[in-house]
Amino acid sequence: MQLFKVFFKILNKNKGQLIMYTAIYLSLTLLMSGVMKEQAEEEFTGISLEIALENRDQGELGAALEEYLGESHKIKEIPEGTEALKDAIYYGEIDYVLVIPEDFSEKFAAGDRERLLDGTAVPGSSSSYLAEYDMESFLKTADMYLSAGFEMKDAGDFAMEDMKEKGKVEFLNQEKGPSFSRGYYFFHFIPYVFVTMMILGVGVVIKTFQNKDLSARNKCSAVPYLQQSLQILLGCLVYMLAVFAVFMVMAGCNTGNYLFTAQGILSAINALLFAVCALCVSWFAVQFADNTAVLNAMSNVFGLGFSFLGGVFVPLDVMGETSRKIARFVPSYWYVIANEEIQKVSGFSEAGAIYKSYLAVVMFSLAFFSAGLLANRMKMRGR
Amino acid sequence: MGTVIEIDNLVKRYKELIALDHLKLTVEEGEIFGLLGPNGSGKTTAINCILALLYFDKGSVKVFGEEIQPNSYEIKKKIGVVLQNVAVFEELTVQENIDYFCGLYIGDKKLRKQYVEEATVFSGLEDFRKFYPKKLSGGLLRRLNIACGIAHKPKLIIMDEPTVAVDPQSRNRILEGIQELNRKGATVIYTSHYMEEVEQICSRIAILDKGRCVAFGTSEELKGMIKTGEKIHLEAAGLLPFHLEEIKELRHVYKVDYREGMLEIRCSGGKHNLVHILDYFGKREIGFGRVYSELPTLNDVFLEITGKELRDSAE
Ligand SMILES: Nc1ncnc2c1ncn2[C@@H]1O[C@H](COP(=O)(O)OP(=O)(O)OP(=O)(O)O)[C@@H](O)[C@H]1O
Numbered sequence: 235m236q237l238f239k240v241f242f243k244i245l246n247k248n249k250g251q252l253i254m255y256t257a258i259y260l261s262l263t264l265l266m267s268g269v270m271k272e273q274a275e276e277e278f279t280g281i282s283l284e285i286a287l288e289n290r291d292q293g294e295l296g297a298a299l300e301e302y303l304g305e306s307h308k309i310k311e312i313p314e315g316t317e318a319l320k321d322a323i324y325y326g327e328i329d330y331v332l333v334i335p336e337d338f339s340e341k342f343a344a345g346d347r348e349r350l351l352d353g354t355a356v357p358g359s360s361s362s363y364l365a366e367y368d369m370e371s372f373l374k375t376a377d378m379y380l381s382a383g384f385e386m387k388d389a390g391d392f393a394m395e396d397m398k399e400k401g402k403v404e405f406l407n408q409e410k411g412p413s414f415s416r417g418y419y420f421f422h423f424i425p426y427v428f429v430t431m432m433i434l435g436v437g438v439v440i441k442t443f444q445n446k447d448l449s450a451r452n453k454c455s456a457v458p459y460l461q462q463s464l465q466i467l468l469g470c471l472v473y474m475l476a477v478f479a480v481f482m483v484m485a486g487c488n489t490g491n492y493l494f495t496a497q498g499i500l501s502a503i504n505a506l507l508f509a510v511c512a513l514c515v516s517w518f519a520v521q522f523a524d525n526t527a528v529l530n531a532m533s534n535v536f537g538l539g540f541s542f543l544g545g546v547f548v549p550l551d552v553m554g555e556t557s558r559k560i561a562r563f564v565p566s567y568w569y570v571i572a573n574e575e576i577q578k579v580s581g582f583s584e585a586g587a588i589y590k591s592y593l594a595v596v597m598f599s600l601a602f603f604s605a606g607l608l609a610n611r612m613k614m615r616g617r
Numbered sequence: 618m619g620t621v622i623e624i625d626n627l628v629k630r631y632k633e634l635i636a637l638d639h640l641k642l643t644v645e646e647g648e649i650f651g652l653l654g655p656n657g658s659g660k661t662t663a664i665n666c667i668l669a670l671l672y673f674d675k676g677s678v679k680v681f682g683e684e685i686q687p688n689s690y691e692i693k694k695k696i697g698v699v700l701q702n703v704a705v706f707e708e709l710t711v712q713e714n715i716d717y718f719c720g721l722y723i724g725d726k727k728l729r730k731q732y733v734e735e736a737t738v739f740s741g742l743e744d745f746r747k748f749y750p751k752k753l754s755g756g757l758l759r760r761l762n763i764a765c766g767i768a769h770k771p772k773l774i775i776m777d778e779p780t781v782a783v784d785p786q787s788r789n790r791i792l793e794g795i796q797e798l799n800r801k802g803a804t805v806i807y808t809s810h811y812m813e814e815v816e817q818i819c820s821r822i823a824i825l826d827k828g829r830c831v832a833f834g835t836s837e838e839l840k841g842m843i844k845t846g847e848k849i850h851l852e853a854a855g856l857l858p859f860h861l862e863e864i865k866e867l868r869h870v871y872k873v874d875y876r877e878g879m880l881e882i883r884c885s886g887g888k889h890n891l892v893h894i895l896d897y898f899g900k901r902e903i904g905f906g907r908v909y910s911e912l913p914t915l916n917d918v919f920l921e922i923t924g925k926e927l928r929d930s931a932e
């Protein structure tokens with residue numbers, strides 16, 4: 235097992251670079267998945283504020299506004315006395331204070347909008363703009379109905395309905411998109427990481443073994459050529475599984491029990507198949523790299539290229555028709571498709587479309603492996 | 618004593634170029650066999666054929682009595698290889714490199730450890746065990762290349778220009794090492810374009826030119842094959858063409874060259890050549906400076922057979 239051992243000694247010599255890349259990618263992946271998830275959650279649930287409200291309005295609009303705000307926020311009474319109010323604000327029990335004046339409905343109907351509502355945002359509470367935004371939208375809609383000739387009461391009711399409707403549409407849109415599982419985001423960037431890690435890791439070792447003088451020297455030895463090749467192949471597989479395992483552990487840490495759900499298992503299989511594919515890509519790429527600089531360039535060409543073309547960095551929805559057609563010819567596209575599909579299923583029996591994407595990735599692996607073999611033969615014959 | 622290598626009518630072509638042209642050689646057990654030839658004469662090609670690294674067009678190569686094939690692993694076990702280009706792992710230390718190559722032949726860990734240690738000491742690399750090849754000087758790197766080739770104590774050692782670009786001190790060490798290996802029972806094939814080292818250590822020599830073996834035998838035998846028995850050099854100013862004619866008429870003298878005040882006279886064997894020549898200079902009352910006489914070298918052998926200087930084409 236001399237070659238197998240040397241395989242890891244060479245990797246070990248290059249471990250600095252590999253660890254650096256792993257760390258960068260891991261933190262990027264974690265960061266991205268964290269950020270994107272939070273954003274998605276924020277949009278979805280919205281933010282619920284604590285609003286202290288006193289409605290002195292005699293008309294219907296004030297009541298409607300109060301009801302509307304109550305839908306998405308928590309309405310409280312304004313504490314009695316300035317001291318109590320100050321305390322409530324100080325302890326963060328209240329985000330926004332609103333007093334609806336007595337003649338609110340009247341003035342609104344008359345078109346007198348100047349300084350109509352006297353709301354006070356709590357200083358330092360960044361979310362309080364939301365309350366103002368909500369009020370604004372509501373009043374605008376109500377105004378629309380009023381101008382259209384509706385009664386004040388109906389205008390308030392319709393406005394409220396409209397606003398609820400709008401919230402629902404947003405909600406539906408987002409659920410259709412694959413935005414909500416932490417697992418999705420974690421796995422989304424794996425094509426870039428794996429391709430780069432394979433080319434930089436396995437590539438360096440294979441390049442060494444394919445060095446003209448070393449390979450001639452190895453051929454002179456008493457270890458059969460087939461056995462030498464198998465030892466190197468075994469090294470590649472072990473390295474690939476190690477990289478995969480590291481990322482699965484990270485996935486486990488990052489996504490909680492996601493990995494133990496059907497979706498998680500499908501994601502893991504997707505990643506494993508892609509790791510195999512990335513290995514084959516690196517085998518192919520190394521045939522054209524005679525030195526480390528070229529190898530580094532290769533890792534960028536394939537890592538970034540696959541990611542941009544395949545929809546890792548640019549969402550597939552955003553890509554044009556032509557780009558999507560081209561994307562079919564890179565394995566990462568099928569990986570991304572599978573990753574999206576996985577979010578829509580709840581069990582293995584529904585996973586037909588996913589298996590199709592798996593198959594595509596496997597085919598790409600075979601293609602890259604064979605192409606690498608061919609290039610290798612040609613290179614050897616050239617010697 | 619058996620025959621270790623038998624090469625018969627070996628032909629190797631690279632497209633148009635005939636690198637080996639019906640080469641015929643035998644290497645006997647226990648000898649240090651020298652393959653001498655200028656750059657491009659086919660030494661490395663011949664070695665690569667012996668090691669089954671190359672397919673050849675015609676002829677046969679037998680090693681230890683068997684036709685060698687890429688999968689002749691039993692034969693390969695007995696061969697130690699030092700290729701012309703240094704082949705070591707940049708990522709491994711001196712010690713790890715020797716261990717790796719030794720391990721390609723020796724499975725037993727304890728034995729291997731002992732062999733690696735012996736090879737390290739043998740090559741004088743004790744102080745550099747933990748060094749990476751990049752940190753070694755050219756001579757040390759060559760020694761590491763040799764250590765990697767011979768650590769498993771092979772019966773047959775094939776070395777392709779192991780001393781190329783090595784300073785004289787390192788070179789002598791390497792040559793002594795090769796002789797020591799030979800004394801311990803190894804048969805050695807040694808290629809070089811330095812005739813001095815081939816002459817110094819090889820029991821028999823084959824001279825290659827353009828893929829053909831142009832002369833073959835011990836160093837003495839080779840020198841016996843040529844006309845030149847002695848070369849006399851003489852420093853003299855202002856010699857005239859008729860002087861040269863007269864010198865050429867002297868006994869045993871067959872070739873006279875006069876260039877930049879230096880006279881070179883080649884004599885075919887015979888004794889007292891120098892005396893006759895000095896007599897002539899006395900008679901003619903010509904003054905002369907330095908005088909020295911030389912026995913022929915392998916370069917003269919090469920020169921006479923091929924009409925080319927081995928040295929000039931080699932260096
Ligand atoms: N792979 C190759 N393709 C084409 N021609 C080659 C190849 N290898 C060697 N040759 C040619 O074959 C001839 C013999 O080369 P070889 O390397 O055997 O010479 P050599 O005696 O070892 O020379 P050197 O002293 O420079 O090592 C040379 O003319 C060389 O140019």
Ligand SMILES: [Mg+2]
Pocket residue numbers: 660661662701777778
């Ligand atoms: Mg050579």
